[in-house]
Amino acid sequence: MELIQQPDLSVNIAGLELANPVLLASGTCGYGAEVADLVGLSLYDSVPGGIVVKGISLKPRLGNPPPRLAETPCGLLNSIGLENVGVEVFLEQKLPWLRSVNTAVIVNILGNSVEEYAELASLLNVAGVDALEVNISCPNVREGGVAFGADPEMAARVTKAVRNASIKPVIIKLSPNVTDIAVIARACEEAGADALSLINTLLGMAVDIKKRRPVLANVFGGLSGPAVKPVALRMVWQASRAVNIPIIGIGGISSWQDAIEFFMAGAVAVEVGTAVMVRPSVVQEIVSGIGQFMEETGAFDVCSMRL
Amino acid sequence: MSRHELECGVIDNRAVTRDIFLLRLDAHELTLQARPGQFCMLEVGEYAYPLLKRPFSIHDVPDENEIEFIYRVAGKGTAMLSRKRAGDSIRVLGPLGNGFGWNQSRHPVLVGGGLGIAPMLFLARIISEKGLIKPVVILGARSSAELVSLEAFKAIDCRLCLATEDGSLGQKGFVTTLLQEIVGDSEADMVFSCGPMPMLKAVYEIAVKASVSCEVSLEAQMACGIGACLGCAVKSADRSSGQTGYLHVCKEGPVFDGADVSWN
Numbered sequence: 001m002e003l004i005q006q007p008d009l010s011v012n013i014a015g016l017e018l019a020n021p022v023l024l025a026s027g028t029c030g031y032g033a034e035v036a037d038l039v040g041l042s043l044y045d046s047v048p049g050g051i052v053v054k055g056i057s058l059k060p061r062l063g064n065p066p067p068r069l070a071e072t073p074c075g076l077l078n079s080i081g082l083e084n085v086g087v088e089v090f091l092e093q094k095l096p097w098l099r100s101v102n103t104a105v106i107v108n109i110l111g112n113s114v115e116e117y118a119e120l121a122s123l124l125n126v127a128g129v130d131a132l133e134v135n136i137s138c139p140n141v142r143e144g145g146v147a148f149g150a151d152p153e154m155a156a157r158v159t160k161a162v163r164n165a166s167i168k169p170v171i172i173k174l175s176p177n178v179t180d181i182a183v184i185a186r187a188c189e190e191a192g193a194d195a196l197s198l199i200n201t202l203l204g205m206a207v208d209i210k211k212r213r214p215v216l217a218n219v220f221g222g223l224s225g226p227a228v229k230p231v232a233l234r235m236v237w238q239a240s241r242a243v244n245i246p247i248i249g250i251g252g253i254s255s256w257q258d259a260i261e262f263f264m265a266g267a268v269a270v271e272v273g274t275a276v277m278v279r280p281s282v283v284q285e286i287v288s289g290i291g292q293f294m295e296e297t298g299a300f301d302v303c304s305m306r307l
Numbered sequence: 308m309s310r311h312e313l314e315c316g317v318i319d320n321r322a323v324t325r326d327i328f329l330l331r332l333d334a335h336e337l338t339l340q341a342r343p344g345q346f347c348m349l350e351v352g353e354y355a356y357p358l359l360k361r362p363f364s365i366h367d368v369p370d371e372n373e374i375e376f377i378y379r380v381a382g383k384g385t386a387m388l389s390r391k392r393a394g395d396s397i398r399v400l401g402p403l404g405n406g407f408g409w410n411q412s413r414h415p416v417l418v419g420g421g422l423g424i425a426p427m428l429f430l431a432r433i434i435s436e437k438g439l440i441k442p443v444v445i446l447g448a449r450s451s452a453e454l455v456s457l458e459a460f461k462a463i464d465c466r467l468c469l470a471t472e473d474g475s476l477g478q479k480g481f482v483t484t485l486l487q488e489i490v491g492d493s494e495a496d497m498v499f500s501c502g503p504m505p506m507l508k509a510v511y512e513i514a515v516k517a518s519v520s521c522e523v524s525l526e527a528q529m530a531c532g533i534g535a536c537l538g539c540a541v542k543s544a545d546r547s548s549g550q551t552g553y554l555h556v557c558k559e560g561p562v563f564d565g566a567d568v569s570w571n
């Protein structure tokens with residue numbers, strides 16, 4: 001009798017254990033409870049391998065004035081402006097629920113200075129936080145954001161500060177709004193990053209021709225959704241060939257086929273954002289589809305699919 | 308909270324005016340949970356175009372199998388929705404949002420302007436059938452043709468007051484004139500309203516003057532509809548801290564106490 005080996009969907013990213021390689025992307029799933037029933041986050045078997053919570057800052061942030069959303073062909077522009085409850089409320093009110101759920105919890109952090117990133121990292125050295133994802137790339141906020149992610153030296157400084165302050169695996173989330181992603185990726189690896197995730201949103205805008213003004217009150221917003229997938233895929237390919245640390249692919253993933261493309265391009269896990277908002281049940285479809293594809297093609301783990 | 312993401316069969320989708328459509332869906336999973344003032348996100352496109360689901364108020368739940376929406380063709384998404392036919396299916400996420408606090412009122416006044424009429428039918432039905440109260444229902448539109456679902460309102464035990472801008476039915480003018488008279492000489496203790504922002508503001512001001520509390524249903528551009536993206540922010544009234552914050556229409560709303568909303 002032939003022994004059929006079940007494909008192994010689990011991945012280990014620098015000590016971060018994931019039951020499967022599909023994560024919920026930051027900013028599109030709140031702090032988890034908002035989407036739990038629809039995506040299958042539960043006490044026992046959760047559908048996603050992990051959740052990356054909305055970006056957390058030291059102090060609460062109100063975010064940008066509305067309108068904050070603009071739909072574009074197969075895409076979405078957002079200028080939420082990093083509205084969040086702040087780390088204190090997160091630890092007191094959001095983390096206890098997340099602890100009770102059987103999935104990896106990754107906390108996305110953002111700051112206005114290197115010191116703020118480090119302080120956040122040390123405040124999050126608590127049980128229930130499985131890893132940090134450092135947002136050095138959000139294009140929405142005038143201060144911070146862009147500066148860190150676009151400059152290899154600044155990116156390295158943030159990485160080093162968080163790496164030193166944290167006892168958790170540190171994932172640096174890269175911005176696509178740069179000239180050479182490989183240079184930034186290498187700078188983060190050298191500064192001690194355990195893994196990289198990419199891409200964050202692409203800076204864009206939309207104009208309301210009737211009102212003769214930009215659609216978003218903030219003028220610019222971050223583009224996400226199927227429209228950005230080819231760009232994300234190209235950058236994952238480039239980054240994965242520039243560094244030796246694991247890459248988490250993000251950008252426009254809306255089906256299991258999209259996820260497989262990212263694995264082939266060099267990612268060991270993926271995050272799904274906009275597609276989850278559009279259709280929460282897609283998470284289950286993606287997880288099942290990956291398993292089935294691996295079984296059919298005889299892939300024994302996710303990494304083995306890399307081209 | 309019991310909401311679902313599911314495919315619902317189209318029972319009927321027909322034009323009631325040139326650009327207003329009534330959509331009836333087979334959705335028995337949603338009907339028991341649905342409360343007046345809640346909404347659903349409807350997938351209007353195919354293959355990610357348009358990408359986002361569209362929010363629509365629950366217009367009516369006539370029985371345990373059926374849920375109804377009334378919508379105006381306002382752009383590409385609603386144009387695509389208008390082409391759905393009986394037998395097609397539509398992916399629905401709902402019911403979502405908080406709904407009206409109708410059970411705190413003994414003498415409710417409902418005010419719907421334009422397509423703000425949408426949530427008022429279900430609200431009037433529940434107040435009458437579950438609350439055993441006869442509500443005052445003030446409806447207004449540009450012309451009699453746009454006073455949609457009048458027959459359904461007439462079948463509910465309520466006091467119906469109508470206004471049209473062109474005078475083709477009911478009083479000529481706006482719902483606010485009727486509201487002014489009614490809160491002046493009745494025991495009205497709460498106003499529930501939905502419609503365009505300038506109308507809601509006027510309704511709220513009339514209610515405040517009459518010392519009657521007022522709930523309004525707001526609209527905002529939405530992506531997720533479930534409080535996950537924080538995209539649907541509207542400005543809140545100044546808080547005691549002096550700092551203005553934001554309300555999130557899909558989760559904390561769409562129904563708000565008028566006193567919590569920033570009106571300028």
Ligand SMILES: Cc1cc2nc3c(=O)[nH]c(=O)nc-3n(C[C@H](O)[C@H](O)[C@H](O)COP(=O)(O)OP(=O)(O)OC[C@H]3O[C@@H](n4cnc5c(N)ncnc54)[C@H](O)[C@@H]3O)c2cc1C
Nearest residue numbers: 361362363364377378379381382383384385425526527528
């Ligand atoms: C809670 C809620 C309940 C609603 N109930 C109803 C209803 O019962 N009947 C009805 O006809 N309309 C209702 N609307 C408005 C309806 O959602 C929009 O008319 C519709 O989304 C327009 O889509 P479109 O693709 O045709 O227009 P487009 O102009 O092509 O849309 C472009 C983008 O703008 C958004 N948009 C445009 N107008 C609005 C609006 N007024 N509110 C929110 N987003 C908008 C669309 O979602 C889309 O993302 C409601 C809105 C909200 C927030």
Ligand SMILES: Cc1cc2nc3c(=O)[nH]c(=O)nc-3n(C[C@H](O)[C@H](O)[C@H](O)COP(=O)(O)O)c2cc1C
Nearest residue numbers: 025026027055135199200224225251252273274536
């Ligand atoms: C509404 C919204 C809010 C977001 N908020 C954050 C955030 O707080 N921190 C962050 O690192 N990325 C944030 N992102 C970026 C996503 O995590 C993701 O990188 C991006 O949307 C691309 O993936 P997608 O096409 O699957 O959405 C946000 C995206 C959206 C659409």
Ligand code: FES
Nearest residue numbers: 532534537539557
């Ligand atoms: S639409 Fe996403 S939070 Fe309201």
